[in-house]
Amino acid sequence: MEATNNYVPIRVSTLRGELKIPFNAYVRIANKHILYCRMGDSFAGDRLAKLKKKKLKKMFILDDQETQYRDYLSQSIDMAYDKNSGSSIESRADVIQGSQQASAEEVMENPEDQAAYKIAKDGTAKYVDFIMSEDAALKSVINIENTDQSLAHHGVTVATLALGMAQKLNLDKSHPLNLLTLGALLHDFELTHLDLDMSKPRSQFTEEELAAYKNHPKDGVKRVGTLNHFDQAVTDIIFNHEEFINGSGFPRGLKEKDLDLFSLITSTANAYDRLVAFECIPKTEALKRFMVESMGLHKLEHMQALKAVLKDNDIL
Numbered sequence: 001m002e003a004t005n006n007y008v009p010i011r012v013s014t015l016r017g018e019l020k021i022p023f024n025a026y027v028r029i030a031n032k033h034i035l036y037c038r039m040g041d042s043f044a045g046d047r048l049a050k051l052k053k054k055k056l057k058k059m060f061i062l063d064d065q066e067t068q069y070r071d072y073l074s075q076s077i078d079m080a081y082d083k084n085s086g087s088s089i090e091s092r093a094d095v096i097q098g099s100q101q102a103s104a105e106e107v108m109e110n111p112e113d114q115a116a117y118k119i120a121k122d123g124t125a126k127y128v129d130f131i132m133s134e135d136a137a138l139k140s141v142i143n144i145e146n147t148d149q150s151l152a153h154h155g156v157t158v159a160t161l162a163l164g165m166a167q168k169l170n171l172d173k174s175h176p177l178n179l180l181t182l183g184a185l186l187h188d189f190e191l192t193h194l195d196l197d198m199s200k201p202r203s204q205f206t207e208e209e210l211a212a213y214k215n216h217p218k219d220g221v222k223r224v225g226t227l228n229h230f231d232q233a234v235t236d237i238i239f240n241h242e243e244f245i246n247g248s249g250f251p252r253g254l255k256e257k258d259l260d261l262f263s264l265i266t267s268t269a270n271a272y273d274r275l276v277a278f279e280c281i282p283k284t285e286a287l288k289r290f291m292v293e294s295m296g297l298h299k300l301e302h303m304q305a306l307k308a309v310l311k312d313n314d315i316l
């Protein structure tokens with residue numbers, strides 16, 4: 001029977017929230033598909049935590065249930081963006097964070113797919129509005145722990161902190177904040193194509209691993225360089241997010257005067273969330289460490305903006 005069924009992959013990050021699933025979801029173990037979540041189950045609470053623990057990124061559905069899956073996705077996202085849906089902000093943030101993570105994963109895996117890029121880009125415009133206009137939105141998204149050390153989840157966190165910083169820095173509408181968001185979502189794009197254990201401190205990388213790591217911004221840009229659908233602002237963030245204002249960053253050792261505003265903001269948010277997401281340092285301690293160790297590496301007003309985002313949103 002296995003041979004006659006056609007399974008298609010779906011992203012675990014799209015399975016969030018209280019809505020019951022109108023399809024069966026399978027996991028693949030040793031080339032066999034095993035029913036894991038039944039039609040009528042939902043992904044609130046425990047079940048999602050278990051999936052994350054397994055670091056499972058994809059599940060499978062039968063291809064004749066793809067329409068149900070697509071309908072579930074759009075209904076779930078529409079409900080999440082609807083202030084009056086009756087769902088809690090935490091549950092809505094869960095779905096919205098998942099959808100941002102899923103579109104980042106999609107572009108990171110298939111950068112040449114112009115349609116996937118457009119979906120991600122269109123999605124960021126709505127996301128900017130959600131984070132900027134709803135009181136507990138930023139806090140609810142940042143409080144979703146990156147338990148599986150996902151680079152795409154880290155991208156969503158960095159994008160969200162970057163938006164909070166933009167608000168503190170009073171950036172007006174003349175700044176395309178959707179591109180700041182998209183660039184921050186995709187900043188570590190190249191790391192998803194490398195086989196590095198991100199939970200290892202950088203001091204424990206082998207020489208080869210360290211060399212690959214130091215090149216990830218440059219190699220990321222190389223990979224998307226010939227793709228016209230990537231916006232320049234996004235490519236700049238991918239290239240420059242590890243640079244520091246005093247020229248001690250990588251890959252080019254650029255200084256503040258050579259760096260664009262969005263790259264500077266992303267670099268600051270990234271340096272902080274790297275400590276939380278990959279070095280597993282509790283948020284309050286991570287901020288303390290960041291404020292001391294990063295002095296002189298980021299613009300002081302950007303560091304202060306990040307600190308204010310975390311404090312004013314009761315995240316620490």
Ligand SMILES: [Fe+2]
Binds near residue numbers: 242
């Ligand atoms: Fe990076």
Ligand SMILES: [Fe+2]
Binds near residue numbers: 187270
């Ligand atoms: Fe990063």
